[in-house]
Amino acid sequence: MPRIIKDGAVVEDSWDGRLLDLESYNAAVEGGEAPSAEIAVQLEPGEEPAAIAGDLHRIPMVAIHFPVFTDGRGFSYARELRQRGYEGEIRAVGSFIRDQLAYLARCGVNAYAFDGDIDLEAAVGSLQGFSDHYQADVLQSEPLFRRR
Amino acid sequence: MYVYDEIDQRIIDDRVEQYRDQTRRYLAGEISDAEFLPLRLQNGLYVQRLAPMLRIAIPYGMLSTRQLRKLAQISRDYDKGYGHISTRQNMQLNWPRLEDVPDILAELASVEMHAVQTSGNCIRNTTTDQFAGVAPDELEDPRPWCEIIRQWSTFHPEFAFLPRKFKIAVCASETDRAAIHAHDIGLELVPNTDGELGFKVLAGGGLGRTPVIGQVICEWLEKKHLLSYLESILRVYNQLGRRDNKYKARIKILVKAMGVDAFRERVEQEWQVLKDGPTTLTDAEIERARSYFTRPDYQTLPADADNEALQTLLAENTEFARWYQRNTLPHRVDGYRIVNISLKATGYAPGDVSDTQMEVVADLADAYSFGEVRTTHQQNLVLAEVASGDLLAVWEKLSAMGLATPNIGHLTDIICCPGGDYCSLANAKSIPVAEAIQERFENLDYLYDLGPIDLNISGCMNACGHHHIGHIGVLGVDKKGAEFYQVSLGGHQGKDASLGKILGPSFEQDAMPGVIEKLLETYVALRTDEEQFLDTYRRVGIDPFKERVYAQDH
Ligand code: SF4
Numbered sequence: 036m037p038r039i040i041k042d043g044a045v046v047e048d049s050w051d052g053r054l055l056d057l058e059s060y061n062a063a064v065e066g067g068e069a070p071s072a073e074i075a076v077q078l079e080p081g082e083e084p085a086a087i088a089g090d091l092h093r094i095p096m097v098a099i100h101f102p103v104f105t106d107g108r109g110f111s112y113a114r115e116l117r118q119r120g121y122e123g124e125i126r127a128v129g130s131f132i133r134d135q136l137a138y139l140a141r142c143g144v145n146a147y148a149f150d151g152d153i154d155l156e157a158a159v160g161s162l163q164g165f166s167d168h169y170q171a172d173v174l175q176s177e178p179l180f181r182r183r
Numbered sequence: 184m185y186v187y188d189e190i191d192q193r194i195i196d197d198r199v200e201q202y203r204d205q206t207r208r209y210l211a212g213e214i215s216d217a218e219f220l221p222l223r224l225q226n227g228l229y230v231q232r233l234a235p236m237l238r239i240a241i242p243y244g245m246l247s248t249r250q251l252r253k254l255a256q257i258s259r260d261y262d263k264g265y266g267h268i269s270t271r272q273n274m275q276l277n278w279p280r281l282e283d284v285p286d287i288l289a290e291l292a293s294v295e296m297h298a299v300q301t302s303g304n305c306i307r308n309t310t311t312d313q314f315a316g317v318a319p320d321e322l323e324d325p326r327p328w329c330e331i332i333r334q335w336s337t338f339h340p341e342f343a344f345l346p347r348k349f350k351i352a353v354c355a356s357e358t359d360r361a362a363i364h365a366h367d368i369g370l371e372l373v374p375n376t377d378g379e380l381g382f383k384v385l386a387g388g389g390l391g392r393t394p395v396i397g398q399v400i401c402e403w404l405e406k407k408h409l410l411s412y413l414e415s416i417l418r419v420y421n422q423l424g425r426r427d428n429k430y431k432a433r434i435k436i437l438v439k440a441m442g443v444d445a446f447r448e449r450v451e452q453e454w455q456v457l458k459d460g461p462t463t464l465t466d467a468e469i470e471r472a473r474s475y476f477t478r479p480d481y482q483t484l485p486a487d488a489d490n491e492a493l494q495t496l497l498a499e500n501t502e503f504a505r506w507y508q509r510n511t512l513p514h515r516v517d518g519y520r521i522v523n524i525s526l527k528a529t530g531y532a533p534g535d536v537s538d539t540q541m542e543v544v545a546d547l548a549d550a551y552s553f554g555e556v557r558t559t560h561q562q563n564l565v566l567a568e569v570a571s572g573d574l575l576a577v578w579e580k581l582s583a584m585g586l587a588t589p590n591i592g593h594l595t596d597i598i599c600c601p602g603g604d605y606c607s608l609a610n611a612k613s614i615p616v617a618e619a620i621q622e623r624f625e626n627l628d629y630l631y632d633l634g635p636i637d638l639n640i641s642g643c644m645n646a647c648g649h650h651h652i653g654h655i656g657v658l659g660v661d662k663k664g665a666e667f668y669q670v671s672l673g674g675h676q677g678k679d680a681s682l683g684k685i686l687g688p689s690f691e692q693d694a695m696p697g698v699i700e701k702l703l704e705t706y707v708a709l710r711t712d713e714e715q716f717l718d719t720y721r722r723v724g725i726d727p728f729k730e731r732v733y734a735q736d737h
Contacts, residue, residue, distance in 0.1 A: 107345060
């Protein structure tokens, strides 16, 4: 079983349902299979969360794909998903890098499946953001100026 | 000016340690070049033609003397003893070693400075009027707003990997001195019908390859909504901005492609979600930001016109009078002047300032200007609050250091990017062109007779030298491997901003001073009394200039 980072620790990936791209997911919805606790959906850059907004309470996991780490659309997608009240797993998948973990976490991502071989135990250290942050985010709902 | 509390300090210290670790991992081969690139850029480090370049943030151009002395020391210890003021009010060091950068950042952090987000595809340093807080035509001090934006944009988790760089400028006065029409977002403080000040929001301005004047997307925004509204714009841009072509990735292209109305609608849609949320500014926060920008303890002094000693001095000392007239400006308080320090002496790269010059300016600011210095997007420095009785002393010390060239706002006060001497993106050198023009027009009487003229030079399409908004713009172009220069006329920054129009075929470097001379002769021949270069250009159009410059070709 592949290993991932989830909720701050390196774990075996326990997901055993299906992970569908948006098109297949929509087809599954048409066919009456989805939404379901067994079916997760993966968003590519350009596929905004609005596309699955109606089903969020029943989707167990949304994977956000980063084909290249410099494409930052997924940061906004994660934030929007949480803003829409999504409480399931948001998993970053693809070519993001370790040095992005703290920002991804603040945007609402809670699981990380890296492409390629990286030292996950070391990478967990990068989840730790700075001691404080100016903005409101998913981990800290009040911006610093409301807490000063 | 703003002073860090322990939280601000801790955040910046954390950043230094983070980057120290990233540099260590990079040097150990644990991070690839491609992965390290955005990390170093967002800490201000470029790799240039000859060496790395470190761009240090000077938030909205404000420096304490302690900070300026630290910059002098850093430039001496880690570089070649000089810095370069950029057109975004930052300071660039041209020769730091990549290995030393974490130590330089730690030195900066010790005086509440950093190089955060000065490069890379993120929200950059917010800029504003270099005369903020002292300009007579100001509606409100823009600096508290700049600081509020600085904090909001610093390490914003959602917007560190935007399609492209993102620049915000704020204007709070009648004359726009911050070029807000040429920024991704321009903010202008304006009254609504009840006289309450709020923000007019412009989006989609920018120079570069496709220059565009920003368009209004909100006529009046209540102040407390500033951050949630900015966040909505950024979110739309982050999701919809093009990422397939870096020349089409700026927000200006998105606004154009969508149309400003559709863009505004989409922003409004996002804003409905964010509006009135936790990011809404509180009165307490606005007051807190304001409390750092209070009026210093001014003396009660006579206005300059009633100051006999000053008037006598001006009558007797023509050199001093020249400097007073050209390089100092009225202050909102009687008996004080705003002093521009020209970094445009002939023979020196425009905007360069040496370590000893920095130290002298710091000493002068401590003695005569409440311990503060500013940088300007015209690449000069400012002592914003000098009592008129101290002007002679200030002028003498500046003159001794080559910092009193009386050319502010005139032809030789050239805005000029580092160009081909330093920058690896350049098509052509820009500094030698500036120097040749400065040499040709050294005669001050002629210079003053020409009146105010903005001459801006960029070494390539990226337009760091703002050539599109110069009355005369010069752009370095590559013609089959040779360096050529394209000239444009009629650009202007300000509330009636306009983009320059290309004159015609480009010129060789040696021809440039002569071309400029012909343009000026044309203007002098055609102008009416009191008409400035731009006025004449706007009245007669480009043709007479074209005919004169290219005449020999026929
Ligand atoms: S305008 Fe071009 S040459 Fe000049 S500094 Fe910018 S990128 Fe370099």
